[in-house]
Amino acid sequence: ISYHAAHNDQITRRTVAPIAFWRSGGELYLIAHCYLRDAPRSFRVDRFRSIEPAAEEHPWPDNFDPADFLRHSFGPWVGEPKRIILDFPDYAAAYFDDLHIHPTQRLSELSGGGVRLSLEVAPSEHLARWLAGFGAEVSIVEPPELRDWVREIHVGTYKVTIADAG
Secondary structure (H helix, E strand, O other), X not given: OEEEEOOOOEEEEOOEEEEEEEEEOOEEEEEEEEOOOOEEEEEEHHHEEEOOOOOXXXXXXXXXXXXXXXXXXXXXXXXXXXXXXXXXXXXXXXXXXXXXXXXXOEXXXXXXXXXXXXXXXXXXXXXXXXXXXXXXXXXXXXXXXXXXHHHHHHHOOOXXXXXXXX
C-alpha cells in the first residue's frame, strides 16, 4: 500500500498482511501486519493512496488476535497501556454513568465531590484531543505526559510526537 500518515504528512510504501477491519470514531481502519515495522498496525483506510497486490504471499502472523491488539487502545492508536486517572466535577458523574468509554473504565466518587475516571489505555493524540475538549472541567492526575499534551493543545504549541501509529 501507499499510505499517507497524517502525523508527519508523509507517504510511505508498505507491504502488509491484512487481518481485520475495525471502525472507530466513524472511520474505517485496516488492522494488518506491517512488514516495514515488522509489527501489527492499524491503518485508516481513507489514507490509502494506492493499493496493489504483493508479488509474493505474505502470511498473517500466527496466533494474532485483533481484539487483544486493540484491548488497550483509545481510538485507533495502540501502544503500551498506562494507568490514566482523570478527575471531573460532580455534575459530570451523570455523563459517565451512561457513557461506556473503554472496557477498563472505573468510576469512583471523590471525597470532596466529583468523580474519578480510571482507565488502562495507551496514551494517544486521540485521547489528548478528547480530553482537551473538556477544558478546565477535567483534571489529569496521571500520567504527567498526557497532562502536558493537553496543556500544549490548549496553548497551541502541541506537535505530534506520538510514535507512528500506522
